[in-house]
Amino acid sequence: MSKKSYRQAINEALAQEMRRDPTVIVMGEDNAGGMGAPGEDDAWGGVLGVTKGLMPEFGRERVLDTPISESAFIGAAVGAAATGLRPVAELMFVDFLGVCFDQIFNQAGKFKYMFGGKAVTPLVVRTMYGAGFRAASQHSQCLYPIFTHIPGLKVVIPSSPYEAKGLLIQSIRDDDPVIFLEHKVLYDDEEEVPDEPYTIPFGEANLTREGEDVTIVAFGRMVKFANEVADKLEKDGISCTVVDPRTTSPLDTDTILESVEETGRLVVVDEANPRCNMATDISALVAQEAFGALKAPIKMVTPPHTPVPFAPQLEDLYIPSPEKIEAAVRAVAGA
Amino acid sequence: MQLNRDDLLKAYRDMRTIRAFEDRVHDEFAKGGIPGFVHLYAGEEASGVGVCMNLDDRDKIASTHRGHGHCIAKGCDAKAMMKEIYGKRDGLCGGKGGSMHIADLSRGMMGANGIVGGGPPLICGAALTAKTLKTGGVAVAFVGDGGSNQGTTLESYNLARVWNLPVIFVVEDNGYAESTASAWSVGGSQKKRAEAFGMPGLEVDGHDFFAVNEAARQAVEWARGGDGPSLIHVRLDRHYGHFEGDAMTYRADGEVEKLRAERDALNIFRAKVVQAHLLESSQLDAIDAEVAAIIDEAVAEAEDASPPGEVDLLTDVYVSY
Amino acid sequence: MPKWGLAMSEGTVVAWYLGEGAEVAKGDDLLDIETTKITNVVESPHTGMLRRQAAPEGATLPVGALLAVLAGPEVSDAEIDAFMAEFNANFEVEAAAAEAAAPEPETRDAGGVAINLLAMGDKTQDTAPIILVHGFGGDLNNWMFNQPMLAERHRVIALDLPGHGRSAKDASAGDMAALSATLLASLDALDIGAAHLAGHSLGGAVAMQTALDQPARAASLTLVASAGLGRDINMDYIEGFQRAGRRKDLKQVLQALFADASLVSRDMVDDILKFKRLDGVEQALATIADGAFAGGRQASVLGHRLHELEAPVQVIWGADDQVIPAAHAREVPATVKVHILDGAGHMVHMEKAGEVNALIEAIVAG
Structure with a gap:
């Protein structure tokens, strides 16, 4: 056990699974870096260094750099998964989904059903998401609601280094296609992470705080903000439960509903744009299944219905902030 | 590969099975017995069979909208296929895929594909598996002339080349992408496209089983030998429309009748093997009769088979959830 | 403040059992401390009079911080004040040294x-x-x-x-x-x-x-x-x-x-x-x-x-x-x-x- 960053936790999960299972391979743009170039090998280890060191240990046969052709290599990962490998393909930024979505949602996501249950596609697509990097509209989105909408895909959103390692190992061992979303702003966050391999099951929400007054459901980086708000409000006498669902598909609806039954108040924090996102999904769930328990209207804290802006002042306004979450919690708590 | 008599009998049986299957699906669809969309492979038999005769159990293929022929050529069970096309529970895919998604992974058939250009990236992956696990297998992407214009296909040419994958791209050019002529929609040539990506491009007459078979033999030899991908441009014709119900108003008057009379792959095959005294006409007639009986049975069984029940709606989405 | 387990860095005073001026025997329950993992009683390590509760209920203090002062009645308040001031002045240095010397598995x-x-x-x-x-x-x-x-x-x-x-x-x-x-x-x-x-x-x-x-x-x-x-x-x-x-x-x-x-x-x-x-x-x-x-x-x-x-x-x-x-x-x-x-x-x-x-x-x- 030692402190590890979100980046190190992901790297360690990949390395440990590659050691354990020779069918695990990784592929993506510049996953090693420097392919065919005159300078250093393993020059990048991924654009933000997450896969650094894998190529020297496992070789080019298992750490494949790709041309910039997401359609082809994400599709190749799907085909490899359907024929006996366990590929972990990196879609550098989730915003690039637009050029390869077919291979994910029409192929990987549907093989099992279309082929009468006879296909197994143990694919992992790792992808970076989220605002806060001043990366503007095409490198900052939170597109997990789109994946969540597709039956056949599993969608994983780790909120911390411990979560990232255990959920990624589970993703790699899982026999269904998994989309694993890494928030780029979390890569340098650190916490205690076991050295040994471990798994965190899908569809089991984590309660990162337990309180009696308000339930906050949050995803990814927003869990961190929700925890900050819960800790601050605890001192002011408002005690919050923070639910980190960990996976949006499967979604642990039981834990969300049980918590709302206890607190009677719900704030959903979602960094995805507000139409048809997880906040609306969970709000609808609670309105349908736990309406009688509600003591106040549900509040959703989301960005506005705009692309992610570039200017730092605008981007800061765009992202759901701890201040906005706090205001929402105070509003539902009537305090 | 020198084809012996058994090989020739098998080639003819597979081609005849495809033709009989598709002709019968055409008839039954017109009668209203088959739901949905079907896209028939009749007329293109020499391509699927000529290629797949060079493959074995290690090898994978990905298909197109027009996938029934590839299925049969790769060894899928025609009766289970018919049940699938009828949407029955005992169909090849439990009635959940239908004509456009018909597949049998256990036979190395990775599916017809409802997305034009969906197959080539997948087949790069199948080839990557073969290469990584050193199975000796090769992987074949069948693409239409329409699919040859998709970015996925062109990206796959490049990926297969730079990863040096054991892939064969078979472009089945039947002259029409839906209703649009390939003479208009394809810029440049299929062969030169292949060469531009650094792989050999072969051009063959897709009505001639022997020409296709020889080109595929060469391509498979390259792939198995570690020389990477290649492309075969197969020119052929389809006997029916893009889909069943297509009135084919874009085709010339008498076009289909003429190609059926002059460029029918089965007739050409029969004439060659009989003239060369490789097979007797009576042997081929016997196959025709056997196949006709099997297809009759396939349709009767498919009509009688049970549809999936409500319980089947929710299964097979995930391995675990 | 005791250190219970390797992960403990601080504890919160839940409740005092004894008030200032109480006579205390070694082993008597002094107060309850809550960590993130568990709540437990702190027993008096010595016999004497509880002269000062150095931390109020609800206070969260680092491991090694002063919780109480035990002394005989003969010790003056001024001496106790001086002791507490000196302890707290040196505490950070000592805590860092103790942390460095803490046993590792x-x-x-x-x-x-x-x-x-x-x-x-x-x-x-x-x-x-x-x-x-x-x-x-x-x-x-x-x-x-x-x-x-x-x-x-x-x-x-x-x-x-x-x-x-x-x-x-x-x-x-x-x-x-x-x-x-x-x-x-x-x-x-x-x-x-x-x-x-x-x-x-x-x-x-x-x-x-x-x-x-x-x-x-x-x-x-x-x-x-x-x-x-x-x-x-x-x-x-x-x-x-x-x-x-x-x-x-x-x-x-x-x-x-x-x-x-x-x-x-x-x-x-x-x-x-x-x-x-x-x-x-x-x-x-x-x-x-x-x-x-x-x-x-x-x-x-x-x-x-x-x-x-x-x-x-x-x-x-x-x-x-x-x-x-x-x-x-x-x-x-x-x-x-x-x-x-x-x-x-x-x-x-x-x-x-x-x-x-x-x-x-x-x-x-x-």
Whole structure:
């Protein structure tokens, strides 16, 4: 056990699974870096260094750099998964989904059903998401609601280094296609992470705080903000439960509903744009299944219905902030 | 590969099975017995069979909208296929895929594909598996002339080349992408496209089983030998429309009748093997009769088979959830 | 502020039992401290008058911070003020030094098994150190209220059994003989001849097996809520512990360990969940449970042989134990001293840490 960053936790999960299972391979743009170039090998280890060191240990046969052709290599990962490998393909930024979505949602996501249950596609697509990097509209989105909408895909959103390692190992061992979303702003966050391999099951929400007054459901980086708000409000006498669902598909609806039954108040924090996102999904769930328990209207804290802006002042306004979450919690708590 | 008599009998049986299957699906669809969309492979038999005769159990293929022929050529069970096309529970895919998604992974058939250009990236992956696990297998992407214009296909040419994958791209050019002529929609040539990506491009007459078979033999030899991908441009014709119900108003008057009379792959095959005294006409007639009986049975069984029940709606989405 | 377990960095004052001016005897309950993992009582280390409560209820202070000042009535308020000022002025420096000197766990090869252990106390103090062995599903942190206190006067080593804590997760041979062999190999690896063996629950059975097999290695034997004295075992607990994958389910299971169920904190449950998720743990626990509790009965009962030992033996139990009945404490020869403590459950060494520590001190003193 030692402190590890979100980046190190992901790297360690990949390395440990590659050691354990020779069918695990990784592929993506510049996953090693420097392919065919005159300078250093393993020059990048991924654009933000997450896969650094894998190529020297496992070789080019298992750490494949790709041309910039997401359609082809994400599709190749799907085909490899359907024929006996366990590929972990990196879609550098989730915003690039637009050029390869077919291979994910029409192929990987549907093989099992279309082929009468006879296909197994143990694919992992790792992808970076989220605002806060001043990366503007095409490198900052939170597109997990789109994946969540597709039956056949599993969608994983780790909120911390411990979560990232255990959920990624589970993703790699899982026999269904998994989309694993890494928030780029979390890569340098650190916490205690076991050295040994471990798994965190899908569809089991984590309660990162337990309180009696308000339930906050949050995803990814927003869990961190929700925890900050819960800790601050605890001192002011408002005690919050923070639910980190960990996976949006499967979604642990039981834990969300049980918590709302206890607190009677719900704030959903979602960094995805507000139409048809997880906040609306969970709000609808609670309105349908736990309406009688509600003591106040549900509040959703989301960005506005705009692309992610570039200017730092605008981007800061765009992202759901701890201040906005706090205001929402105070509003539902009537305090 | 020198084809012996058994090989020739098998080639003819597979081609005849495809033709009989598709002709019968055409008839039954017109009668209203088959739901949905079907896209028939009749007329293109020499391509699927000529290629797949060079493959074995290690090898994978990905298909197109027009996938029934590839299925049969790769060894899928025609009766289970018919049940699938009828949407029955005992169909090849439990009635959940239908004509456009018909597949049998256990036979190395990775599916017809409802997305034009969906197959080539997948087949790069199948080839990557073969290469990584050193199975000796090769992987074949069948693409239409329409699919040859998709970015996925062109990206796959490049990926297969730079990863040096054991892939064969078979472009089945039947002259029409839906209703649009390939003479208009394809810029440049299929062969030169292949060469531009650094792989050999072969051009063959897709009505001639022997020409296709020889080109595929060469391509498979390259792939198995570690020389990477290649492309075969197969020119052929389809006997029916893009889909069943297509009135084919874009085709010339008498076009289909003429190609059926002059460029029918089965007739050409029969004439060659009989003239060369490789097979007797009576042997081929016997196959025709056997196949006709099997297809009759396939349709009767498919009509009688049970549809999936409500319980089947929710299964097979995930391995675990 | 005491340090209970490696992870503790601060604690919160929950409640004072005594007011300023009260006469205090050594061992009296002074106040309750809450950490993220557990709430426990701080006992007075000395006899005297409680002159100052240095921290109000609700205050959160770092490990090593001043909690109380005990002094005789003859000491003036001014002297106490001066002492407190000096303590607080030097505290940060001392805390940093203490942190740097804090013992770190280490890994030893015990007969081919990587065993994690934590050594505390002065190596030169005793010829025979105290060895602490935790129970099924536990780890060396279970001794957080015992090891630091015993280490003030003794060398004390707590270890993680195979399949547990940070020891190797391969417990392929998980029966009593194998666990005992690993304990002996650990002693060998540490160049320890005889030791005062103390074991809790399954760890008690391991210590007992070791003492009976190698009497020369046992300077004394303390069996805390120990397995190996009777056939009964609460299989709902053993199986529930293995099965529970969610915090809520596990919390309910763990509440059976304590007389005061509220002691089961979020962090305690989280730590055990994290342990159970590690590769190999599920299998190791199943192997050990199958070996020790096959068919819902304890496989190894050795209590009737304790008279064979020349070394002193004692049995300590919580009267409210829901995992192994306290009645098993009576299934021992008359030579064995038996202590049944009220108001404590299976984790008697946590719930009644002061009393258990005193009993271990006493048997070590001979």
